[in-house]
Amino acid sequence: MLLLAFAVAIGLVSPARAQQKTNVDKIVAKVDNYIVLRSDVEMTYVQMLSNGEKDNGNLKCEVLENLLVSKMMLAKAEIDSVMVEDAMVEDQMTRRMQYFINQIGSQEKLEELYGKTIDQLKGELRKQVREQMIVQKMQETITADVKVTPAEVRKFFNSIPRDSLPYFSTEVEVGQIVKYPEVSKEQKQKAKEKLQDLRKRIVNGEDFAELSKTYSEDPGSAKKGGDLGWWGRGAMVPEFEGAALQLKPGEMSPVIESPFGFHLIRLEERKGTQYRARHILIKPESSTLDLNDAKDYLDSLRSVILADSISFEKAAKEYSDDEMTKTSGGFFVDPSTNISRMPVESIDPVVFFVIDTMKVGNISPPLKFRTEDGKDALRILYYKARTAPHQANLKEDYQKIYNAALAEKKQRLLSDWFESTRSEVYISIDPMYDSCDLLNKETF
Known part of the structure; x- marks a missing residue:
């Protein structure tokens, strides 16, 4: 889907598809000098469906509204002189381009596939990346002070119909403290x-x-x-x-x-x-002596934790060599929710097979493993908690419900911002979207 989005964004389509796109595409909305194409709406709509969104009959209207808000942010950013630095755009663009190169296999294959040099592709992508970064900056500015109280979280949860509450599979909380052997x-x-x-x-x-x-x-x-x-x-x-x-x-x-x-x-x-x-x-290989020294270090640290002289979380932050997990107290974090309770199917299989033999609350002895970049390392694993499959509830899922309530409140604020700010810019919407009633059916 990312590759498809990339191709659509910079016009990387076959001649037949390009002709078809020319025939069916059209401008469906304008915000000052910024336009929304019908293909923008359709593409985003397909992406949302692929991400599990359900169409209640109004999804395309929601898509168009979100695109309008983004274009309005760009127009308002231009009025307010909100910019992003060229160096930041170049860095982001290079990272994205490298991702696409890695997915396709090589820079040569990417250039051959689309008949354009890497510089040409980056040139066509630069405007889109800059606009995305400006929109993100505007969103962060508008929603910077948004918070939700426990009462608002409870109200949000109670507003969800009982038969619409999500069902969560088995979830676990697992932490690690990693030690890289000192290579001699x-x-x-x-x-x-x-x-x-x-x-x-x-x-x-x-x-x-x-x-x-x-x-x-x-x-x-x-x-x-x-x-x-x-x-x-x-x-x-x-x-x-x-x-x-x-x-x-x-x-x-x-x-x-x-x-x-x-x-x-x-x-x-x-x-x-x-x-x-x-x-x-x-890569210099760790000797048996190096590995034994790391094992002894973790054995000692494990004993200190089990004696309650230091918490696992504090020990991970102070002594773990893994930068990805040490900031969260050693715990693996679900990137979709940013919390440490993860579905078992999202856990690294190597870690899962270890905790499957452990009791909740236990800390494993030092275990040898290979890092993603191929380094020899040792770690101890802490099996903190396990939650049985269940329907969402406030007691067990407060953080997830909090995140959802916060996201909804931010979205409401962005919609309110759209309503209060739209008079400052020129907006027009194609009559084909009149049923969405985004501008109270007025044409500007």
Whole structure:
């Protein structure tokens, strides 16, 4: 769906589809100099249905209203001189483009698929990204002070028909404290020497890309000959970026160290603040002694927690090496709700099979595992709670209901803002949407 949205946003459609789009598309609303196309409404409508929204007969009207509010925010931002910095737009655009490249397989495949260079694609996407960021900034400004009280949460919950309350599957709360073994100097030296030997082979005529395919321990780029695609300043870790940007196209770096391991880097191309490089990554392996030291550390920390000398949450914030979970007291968080109680089907299967053998309230002994980037690590798991399948209720689901009530209140505020602000801009809506009654059937 994201790829489809990307294609529609910058006109990446086949000639037949392009002709069809020309024939059926039309402007259905205007807000000052900003327009809403019929395809915008239809595309968003399909996305909402795919995300589980139900059409009560009024969904397309809701879609159009949301699009109108967004366009009005853009128009009002122009009046109020609300802007986003070019650097922030470029960074966001580069990240999104890299996502699409990763999904399709390579920059070359993306360019071949759409018959446009990466710079052309970014040029066509830049306006949309900037507008999205301005709308987000306006929304955050308008709703910054919105809060809901416990009484409002209760009122919101009681307004939901009993037969419409959601049913939640089994949910669990699981936390972790992670320890990365301290890699010894000897292991680091082995990794450096391996890369130095590869560098000599490249200097003597062997192909960088082929050696990367064979030896690099970066699974994402190794199969592409180490090609990392295009990135902007600030996207890579400083050690890597600093070394890459000191090179001229075609030059190769000495062995450099980053938090990911040791690299050989070859700069392929550079255009302004954007650059494309290849690398060969070798990660120093932890020795058995290194792993045992980490295990002893976690064993001691577990004993302190079990003795109630420190809470698990505090220990995770102070001592865990995992940046993603330590800020939440070690707990895995459901990204859709931003709370730590998660459906069991959303839990990492490796974690699930461990807690399936544990009792609620227990903390596991240190367990060896591999991180997403392939590092050896150890962790202890805390099985805090388990909630049986149930229909939504205030006692067990207060945070979820709070989030829903807050979202509804913000949406009401945005609708009120639309009503109070619309007189400041020119708005017109195609008669085909008269039944939506968005402007009380008045045409401006």
